[in-house]
Amino acid sequence: MIEHRPFASLGGANHGWLDAKHHFSFAEYHDPKRMHWGAMRVWNDDTIQPGTGFPPHPHAEMEIITYVREGAITHQDDQGNKGRTEAGDVQVMSAGSGIRHAEYNREPGITRIFQIWIFPDERGGKPSWGTKPFPKGERSGSFVALASGMQGDDDALPIRANARVLGASLKAGETTEYRFTDATRHGYLVPNIGRVEVDGVTLDARDGAAITGVESIHIRALEDTELVLVDTAA
Numbered sequence: 001m002i003e004h005r006p007f008a009s010l011g012g013a014n015h016g017w018l019d020a021k022h023h024f025s026f027a028e029y030h031d032p033k034r035m036h037w038g039a040m041r042v043w044n045d046d047t048i049q050p051g052t053g054f055p056p057h058p059h060a061e062m063e064i065i066t067y068v069r070e071g072a073i074t075h076q077d078d079q080g081n082k083g084r085t086e087a088g089d090v091q092v093m094s095a096g097s098g099i100r101h102a103e104y105n106r107e108p109g110i111t112r113i114f115q116i117w118i119f120p121d122e123r124g125g126k127p128s129w130g131t132k133p134f135p136k137g138e139r140s141g142s143f144v145a146l147a148s149g150m151q152g153d154d155d156a157l158p159i160r161a162n163a164r165v166l167g168a169s170l171k172a173g174e175t176t177e178y179r180f181t182d183a184t185r186h187g188y189l190v191p192n193i194g195r196v197e198v199d200g201v202t203l204d205a206r207d208g209a210a211i212t213g214v215e216s217i218h219i220r221a222l223e224d225t226e227l228v229l230v231d232t233a234a
Helices: none
Strands: 002-005 011-014 018-022 040-048 052-059 063-070 072-077 082-086 090-094 099-105 111-118 128-132 144-148 163-170 175-179 186-193 196-198 201-203 208-212 216-221 225-232
Touching: 002 201, 040 186, 040 225, 063 072, 063 082, 063 144, 063 163, 072 090, 072 111, 072 128, 082 090, 082 128, 090 144, 111 225, 163 175, 163 216, 186 201, 186 216, 201 208
Parallel strands: none
Antiparallel strands: 002 208, 011 018, 018 040, 040 111, 052 099, 063 090, 063 111, 072 082, 072 099, 090 128, 144 163, 163 225, 175 216, 186 208, 186 225, 196 201, 196 216
């Protein structure tokens, strides 16, 4: 099953400094049919104005993955971690038993991010944070694990969940396949840019595709595209 969720159907709010779109219920947006997908709780599509950001605030018991679409995000937390993550790269924060952090756009232009929250397999643990560059050439034509808690994804940033976040870049006309370990897995696919066809379902940029009940998906790029895919346990 592939459920197409057009970008125009997403919830959200424009706060001026932040224009947020929500693939799942979040903050003041509530849709009982879009509470989570497998172990994924949140997929936010955020546009952050320059010189602004999220002031210090707490998190616990969540794996938070940020994929930077444009610009850069600057992170600081109460564990002493500081860093800047640029477009195309990924940062991961395992909130564990509790962490307080801030995220700012220190760039001269807007920053756009996908922020993904995944429930951890176990509660508690020491909080952690990390960032890593993923050159786009390395994901040309196929998916590469960017953040993962699954065996074999040794080059990915670690998360504490039976899940992975993947990226792929395709030229117009190129095809690729992604195989799930079994049909009970839940996938959620969003094109950052471009248009694709997923097993006959056409997705425009920033649309979502909620996938389950299949062992593989076949993707054809209708335009040059950059894809982000989450694969989680049910």
